[in-house]
Amino acid sequence: MWGVLAMPNPAAQSLQTDMPRMPDGKPNLTGLWQTFGSAHWDILDHSASEGHFFELGAMGAFPAGQGIVVGNEIPYLPEALAQKEANFQNRLEDDPMLKCFMPGVPRTTYMPFPFQIVQGTDQILIAYEFATSNRIVRVDNDTLSPVDSWMGWSNAEWEGDTLVVDVTGFNGQAWFDHMGNYASNQLHVVERYTMMSPNHIEYEATLEDPTIFSEPWTIQLPLYRRIENNAKLLEFKCVEFTEEKLYGHLRRVEDDEDQE
Amino acid sequence: MKCLSIKSFALPALILVLLSASTAAAQNYTVGRTPWGDPDLQGVFTSDDMINVRTERPEEFGDRPFLTEEEYNARIEQNERNIASRTEEFAGDNPRITINPPGHWLEWGDELSRQTSLVVDPPNGRVPEVTPEAEARTQAYNALVRGDADSWENFSPYIRCITRGVTGSIFPVIYGNGTRIVQGPGYVGIQYEMVHEARIIPIVDGEHVGGDIKMWMGDAVGRWEGDTLVVETRNLSDRTGVTVNGGGTRHSENLHVVERFTRVGPDTINYEATFTDPGTWEGSWTAAFPIKQKPGYEVYEYACHEGNHAMFNSLSGSRAQEAAGGAQ
Numbered sequence: 148m149w150g151v152l153a154m155p156n157p158a159a160q161s162l163q164t165d166m167p168r169m170p171d172g173k174p175n176l177t178g179l180w181q182t183f184g185s186a187h188w189d190i191l192d193h194s195a196s197e198g199h200f201f202e203l204g205a206m207g208a209f210p211a212g213q214g215i216v217v218g219n220e221i222p223y224l225p226e227a228l229a230q231k232e233a234n235f236q237n238r239l240e241d242d243p244m245l246k247c248f249m250p251g252v253p254r255t256t257y258m259p260f261p262f263q264i265v266q267g268t269d270q271i272l273i274a275y276e277f278a279t280s281n282r283i284v285r286v287d288n289d290t291l292s293p294v295d296s297w298m299g300w301s302n303a304e305w306e307g308d309t310l311v312v313d314v315t316g317f318n319g320q321a322w323f324d325h326m327g328n329y330a331s332n333q334l335h336v337v338e339r340y341t342m343m344s345p346n347h348i349e350y351e352a353t354l355e356d357p358t359i360f361s362e363p364w365t366i367q368l369p370l371y372r373r374i375e376n377n378a379k380l381l382e383f384k385c386v387e388f389t390e391e392k393l394y395g396h397l398r399r400v401e402d403d404e405d406q407e
Numbered sequence: 408m409k410c411l412s413i414k415s416f417a418l419p420a421l422i423l424v425l426l427s428a429s430t431a432a433a434q435n436y437t438v439g440r441t442p443w444g445d446p447d448l449q450g451v452f453t454s455d456d457m458i459n460v461r462t463e464r465p466e467e468f469g470d471r472p473f474l475t476e477e478e479y480n481a482r483i484e485q486n487e488r489n490i491a492s493r494t495e496e497f498a499g500d501n502p503r504i505t506i507n508p509p510g511h512w513l514e515w516g517d518e519l520s521r522q523t524s525l526v527v528d529p530p531n532g533r534v535p536e537v538t539p540e541a542e543a544r545t546q547a548y549n550a551l552v553r554g555d556a557d558s559w560e561n562f563s564p565y566i567r568c569i570t571r572g573v574t575g576s577i578f579p580v581i582y583g584n585g586t587r588i589v590q591g592p593g594y595v596g597i598q599y600e601m602v603h604e605a606r607i608i609p610i611v612d613g614e615h616v617g618g619d620i621k622m623w624m625g626d627a628v629g630r631w632e633g634d635t636l637v638v639e640t641r642n643l644s645d646r647t648g649v650t651v652n653g654g655g656t657r658h659s660e661n662l663h664v665v666e667r668f669t670r671v672g673p674d675t676i677n678y679e680a681t682f683t684d685p686g687t688w689e690g691s692w693t694a695a696f697p698i699k700q701k702p703g704y705e706v707y708e709y710a711c712h713e714g715n716h717a718m719f720n721s722l723s724g725s726r727a728q729e730a731a732g733g734a735q
Contacts, residue, residue, distance in 0.1 A: 169592070170442040177591040248713045249603075263607045265589050265596035267449060268442060272589040272596040274605035281598060281605035283587070283706075296708035320713075380607045382622040386569045386712045390559045397722035399557035399729070 165345055169266070174308050174342040176271070179373040179380060181261040182350075185212035187244070187254065188325045190366060192219050199239060215257065217365040221328060227359040234327025242325050246393060247385035249280040249297035251321025252314050252336050253352045253366060261373055263380040271303070271310075276383045284312055292316025295332055312338040330356040346372040438634045438670040443592045445610075446634040448670050451587045451706055452698035454579035454678075456516035457525065459486060462578070462650045462694070464524030464532025472532065473521040482519055490515055514582045520696065525578065525650075528681075528693040537656050541687040544645070544657040556725040559718060565652045567718065568602055568711035570623040573640055573664060574680050575653030576604050577698070585706040586698055588668075588676075595629055595636060600706045608638050615641045621660060623647060636668040649682055650694075659686040674700040 167175040185193070191214040198207030223231060234241060244250055250258055260276035271284040284301040292300030292315050300316035319332030339351040348370040355363040439447040459482055464472075474482060493510030524532035537545070554561050565571045576599035577586055585600030597606040608629040615626045626642035643662045648655035662684040669677045679695040682688070 175592060177594055243713075246713075249708075249710065263594075263596075265591040265594045265607065267589045267591055270449075270589055271591075272587075272598060272605065274596060274607055278712075279602075279604060281603060282708075283589070283598070293705075294707055297710055297713060298708055377613075377616070379609070379616060379626070381616070381620065382624060384569055384623055386567060390567070394559050394718060394722055397558075397719065397726055399555070399726065 166342060167345055169268075171268075173305055174310070175266055176264045176310065176340060176342065176348065177266045179261050179263050179378050180348065180370040181373055182257045182259075182368055182370055184215070184257070184368065185210050186215045186257040186324065186366075186368065187259055188212070190215050190257075190324045190328060191221070191326070215366045215368045217367055220364075222361040222364055224359060224361055231327050231329060234322065234329055236327075238325055238327055242327070243321055244325065245389070247278050247389040249278055249321070250275075251297050251317060252282075252299050252301075253338065253354070254321060254323050255280055255298065256338075256350060256352075256370070257368060260383060261378070261380060274380060276380055278383065278385055284310075295319075297321055299334075299336070306339075308341060310340040312336075312340070314338065329359070330354065331358045333358050340370075343369075346374055436670075436672050441590055445590060445631065446636070446670065447590065448588045448595070448636060448668055448676060449590055450674075450700050451585055451704055452676055452700055453514075453586070453704050454577060454584045454696060454698050455514050455701070455704075456518050456699060457520050457522070457579040457696045458514065458516055458581070458584075460520050460522050460525055460579070460696070462525045462655075463534055464526065466533075468523045468532070470530045470532075472523055472527065474523060479519075479521050486515060486519060508581070512582055514584065517701075518699070522696065525694045525696055526692060527679075527695045529690070534656070534692050535688045535690040538685075538687055538689065541656055541658070544659075544687075545648075545655075548657050556721045559722070562718070562721070563653070564623070564647055565602070565654075568715050570602055570604065570647065570653065571599075572647035572649060572653035573606070573624045573627075573643065574649045574666070574682075574694075575647060575651060576601065576624075577678065578651040578694070579696070580651050583709060585704060587706045595638075598706060601709055602711045603709050608636075615639075618642070621645075625662075625664070632667075634669065638664075638666040638668070640664040640666070649680075656687060658682075658684045661686055671697075 169175045188209050189212060193212055195211040196209045198209060200207050239245070249255070255275050255277070258275065258277045262273055262275040265272040269286050269288060271286060272281065273284065274281040280298060282298040282301055284303045286303045289302050295316055295318040297318055297320065299314040301312050301314045303310055303312040314336040317332050317334045319330065319334065322329045333356045335355045337353045341349045343349050349367070350370050351365060351367045353363050353365045354360070441447050493513060526532045526534060529535060552561055552563050559567055583601035587598040589596040589598070593610055595608040595610065597608065598604065604624065606624060606627060608627045610629045610631065613628060615628060620626070620642055621644045622642055623644050623646065625640040627638050627640045629636055629638045641663055643660060645657060645660045647653040648657060649664070662682065665681045667679040671677050675697050677695065677697050679693060681691055681693040683691040
């Protein structure tokens with residue numbers, strides 16, 4: 148196997164000897180990963196609750212979840228908190244995820260779908276099943292974001308065995324969950340991917356946006372490897388599942404004359 | 408896309424003779440290796456140089472795969488005229504406004520191809536005869552997407568920003584022709600610029616996913632044959648075509664695509680795709696063309712669906728026409 152070459156890197160501090168590693172000794176994050184839990188609905192602690200549509204019964208209800216925010220509190224500035232409340236009130240209309248828009252970082256990580264990491268030497272491709280969103284992480288090649296985007300602009304470097312990804316260049320339109328938690332295009336995310344065992348990565352992200360938050364705050368959750376022998380990234384091109392919601396009011400309605 | 412500032416006008420002196428250059432390069436060039444020993448295909452490539460080449464060969468060329476010197480010079484001159492008129496339009500006092508993308512959005516090649524068609528097999532450069540069932544499938548589709556804008560379903564999957572399909576994403580079009588290849592141990596990832604596609608190709612002896620799983624981009628399995636990456640794709644839906652932008656004949660769910668990526672020089676990969684689907688074509692056929700790295704060509708996020716104002720505008724425009732009594 149590629150990844151299990153004996154590690155030549157003396158700086159590697161891991162106790163794990165079966166950690167998958169690249170030929171240069173860096174952890175090899177290549178694989179299919181997924182989070183568990185309901186952070187995509189609510190990144191804070193939350194009880195189970197009824198869903199939006201009674202027709203879906205238990206299937207449409209939201210499970211309880213322990214939050215992924217360290218300290219379970221988001222330090223909103225007052226005006227930003229008001230906007231967050233407005234987002235919540237309008238979430239059936241405004242949550243970008245419901246429209247199959249790219250979820251941005253970090254929400255894309257904890258969507259209830261797998262994602263594939265392909266780790267090259269100077270660039271890493273992360274392909275997410277939801278909405279075919281994806282991003283390129285540039286390693287040791289610090290470049291300025293040339294344009295704002297949904298998924299941001301990712302530069303990375305290794306700190307020992309931790310891949311530290313610095314993400315800027317957001318367009319400010321993505322949310323963090325269905326509760327309306329959000330940031331502006333000034334958002335700066337620093338993600339840390341630390342492989343703790345062959346099959347799990349500790350994921351941490353620090354979020355900073357001086358126009359929305361009074362101080363930086365952090366989320367933490369594990370990424371689990373999909374270990375089924377046949378596990379593969381499949382396809383969830385959700386555009387066609389949202390078109391009735393987005394454009395339904397513009398569909399042609401047969402009038403009486405047409406029916407005659 | 409290409410940055411406007413680095414766009415250069417085609418200079419005949421710089422034009423390379425595509426195929427002969429590639430052949431020479433193939434003989435003298437050894438593809439590099441990734442640290443884990445695979446042929447290194449990584450980079451950002453574009454099919455811009457093929458924009459002027461039709462998918463099927465015009466019949467007057469017969470079995471001739473390449474242009475004569477005279478024909479090639481005519482292609483270069485035509486390209487230069489196109490560039491000049493677009494630049495003029497962009498810079499002029501009275502830019503021409505149409506419903507089409509403005510001229511300065513468009514990309515063009517700077518080392519134009521001598522190929523007479525993208526299809527290289529059969530030898531006449533034309534797609535084999537379409538079966539009656541595929542003809543019916545395609546006519547039904549065309550009737551749907553060429554009708555009135557009653558709903559979003561009257562538009563192609565590309566216009567709806569769903570996909571251009573697995574090979575429609577690499578065939579040359581007016582812009583957005585970027586292909587980025589990233590390799591990791593045991594995997595090749597391909598990012599297509601338009602509609603932000605990302606394809607994951609495991610390098611395994613494995614089988615495809617179960618037959619009940621159908622996907623717009625199919626299920627890909629890769630292997631190395633010498634220094635060539637061979638990708639087999641199955642499990643395709645029957646809702647796209649295989650040529651530019653996913654257009655053309657609607658194939659069946661039994662389509663089998665075999666693609667070959669061979670790096671023949673530092674900046675060039677020869678791409679080849681063979682299509683087999685007995686329910687659609689009377690025989691297999693192959694398209695082939697190079698994709699190239701160009702200075703300054705980068706793939707940025709293409710948020711197609713997120714910015715699909717055209718869908719709102721087309722549908723609301725049609726409803727407004729109806730309200731005004733201007734449409735059936």
